[in-house]
Amino acid sequence: MDNLYSLTAGELLGLLDKKTIKPEEIIESVYSRAQSVDKKIKGYLNLDREKALSRAKSLPSSGKLKGIPVAVKDNICVEGELTTCASKILRGFKPPYNATVIEKLKSEGAVIFGKTNMDEFAFGSSCENSSYFPTLNPWDTARIPGGSSGGSAAVVSADEAVMAIGSDTGGSIRQPASLCGVVGMKPTYGRVSRYGLIAFASSLDQIGPLTKDIKDAALLLGVIAGFDEKDSTSVNVPVPDYASYLKNDVKGVKIGIPKEYFVEGMDKEVEASVREAIALLKGKGAQIVDVSLPHTEYAVAVYYILATAEASSNLARFDGVQYGYRCEDPANLLDMYERTRGEGFGAEAKRRIILGTYVLSSGYYDAYYLKAQKVRMLIKNDFEQVFKSGCDCILTPTSPTPAFKVGERSADPLSMYLSDIFTISVNLAGVPALSMPCGFTKSGLPIGMQLIGNFFEEGKIFNAAYAYESNTDWHKRSPKL
Amino acid sequence: MAYEPVIGLEVHVQLKTVSKMFCGCTTEFGGAPNTHTCPVCLGFPGVLPVLNRRALVEAIRVALAVGCKVSDKVKFHRKNYFYPDLPKDYQISQYDEPLSENGRLNIKINGGEKTIKIKRVHMEEDAGKLIHEEGGDSSFVDFNRSGMPLLEIVSEPDINSPEEAYMYLTDLKLLLRYLGVSDCDMEKGSLRCDANISIRKKGGTGLGTKAEVKNMNSFKAVKSALEFEFERQSKCLEAGERIIQETRLWDPDKGITVSMRSKEEAHDYRYFPEPDLVPFALEAAMVENERKDLPELPEARKARFIAALSLTEYDAEVLTQDKDTADYFEECVKFYNKPKIVSNWLMGDVSGYLNAKNLSVRGSKLKPQALAGLLKEVDSGKISGKMAKDIVIEMLDTGKDASAIISEKGLAQISDTGELEKFAEEAIAENAKTAEDFLNGKDNALMFLVGQVMKKTKGKANPAVVNKILRDKLSKKQ
């Protein structure tokens, strides 16, 4: 079969089951697709055909993802393989262990397929902050794919991977999924183990799937979710069978539309597409209600205080002592610290370390960090109130605009920070959310909508998302490459 | 002018758990550098800490033993600072909500007692260790110690002399040994101490500017360093100078403290709640169980030895200075219910032998039941107290029972009157003058004759029986 690379995991698993194809054929197909298109997209940092093939040949006898290649964001540790967070400071770092999600993928027969590009340490919303090269949007290579999991979103969109794993701290899975026209989900905080995810902001980070459709998202999440005793923040609640939620039926499902997410100045095409999606769901029997998340306007400010505070501490370990980059011929210890970090970190990483160090310093802690923690609780309460009122999901746009041009916002960090304005609150609250395609601009750029659920109710999100997807064909479109 | 020191101590104790604070690595001392390590205690990118439940339980036991109120919540903070032996460049510690607060320790000082209040007892992880190349300019780092579970025990500034500081450390160490939670070995670094000292006019109430003294590696060094600091600060004030707040290091070779850094250069640790360890509630029932399970602590045990076993204050004090000795003593008393006699033997011949051979009472070959057996043999008259002193040494050497040694060596006392009468008659015949002296009223002349009989029997005669036989025979002569 020729175009195996263009199929979803669900379709490929069907063919594998019927024994019409072999896992090696999938690898070969997806690999040669990547060979031909990644020159334009630059989604991969590392992709090794032989390694992928040998993995495909030595798969376990069964498994939910048996034979499916899964691309992995470069901040997730794969034993013995370069894992650098797209940063010079982790140059040459090969972890001596696998992240828990990698172990889970392997035990279900997935083929760990390659490491994808990202904004350095996941700091960014455009995938331009990689210390290697920027990744480009498959729908328009003059544009960014979104970030920080831009590489993972782009390779799925360009059919260079069947599925991918990303991480989401403030929208880093959902925003690039939206800008690249694929499905991306941030699960409930604590649903997926963070063990082996190189931390950006520990209290916000969560690993999640990037896939071509909702069925694949449910499948991949089912594999990586679950309690892990190696992660004290993971939560010991059973993982339901997400496939059972994939019903084309939203009768009586109550969907909240928060007024704070539909404001003056947002992109007209984005707003129109999301409104149409709401109308479609309403037409299928969903109950649409207006809701309010009153503390939304503080989310970006709170996020940049808390996330940078944690990041400044999480990134302290990159000091040139044990692994990764060390400056040449340091004069003394202080010189080694200063030059290693000065030379090893990119501009955005330095900006965030400085900001985080500042908000934690004595004299400022109460005014910034502590206050931000309090507002975070208010934001969480907003969501709890909405779900307490009976909403099954909340529907919003994912990104205020479609993909912007390369370089357009990179000189203005604040405008870049606003790219995540619709996704950040979800991480602060810890609830799950998914982005899926809901239209295209006239110029052919994907538009995404976000479905937010209550804690550990990813299933309800999948239900609404699947019902929408079943009545549209946005997800079936492919970029011309 | 007369000054007095105001001292607060910060003691770091390494808990004797099997594995480290946040990973499964061994806590065994020694090992080639970096062999007792894993990605977690090396702080590798992506790894996460998981709290060792055992370390938490041990910490709770110590907190309860010093009378602290244990918090109903366990919460950790990050303490951020750069240092090459700190793998994550932050230490996981406790800050605004420590495990426990408001305890006390009673110390013995100048024949009396004094209560030192304990501000807090909290948990944290240890750092690694730097090894500096001798004669070179390289440094190496050994992370075997990284992530070891530590307790920090912080006293209030209630200590008013270097002697009190010394006694506080001694009594704290004793308590920790009773609990069995730590080796408290300063040489292995399992107990470390920093001291804060300021001075004020004797009898005053305010607090002066303090100096923090670090790098003291024995209780004696703590005492010497505090004596030096007291002198230094006193002279400073006498000379009309101002004391500056600073950290000072104890130089054991020169016997002085030297300035390390002043307050201006002090760290800003940027504490914030550790996001990788979610705070959790401590069950009150669990804490209560640990409280019930605490062993009898030295103070209480000493009081019981005096009240229930009628020991002197001195004996009770000596016996409870070491948990093993006190346990050993009580076990002996179970088999031989004369505490004072057991105490005399333990504090006398037995400890003399053990000290000379540098053995611990637990490591000795003499088991409590065997010692009790020996003392019973004395009571029954089978051997004399003097013979017992020789036998106990052999028991300590070989681990044999008293009865075995007695029969092997034919050491049983001769109480057979027939045999002894023969020796008594010989002694009277050979010492007619002495016999006459006795009959003329010189009572102690009899002792000489007893001695003669003992000699003839090579000390095996039962002196009481000999005494009686001699009296009988001499009175018949009258």
Ligand SMILES: [Zn+2]
């Ligand atoms: Zn370890």
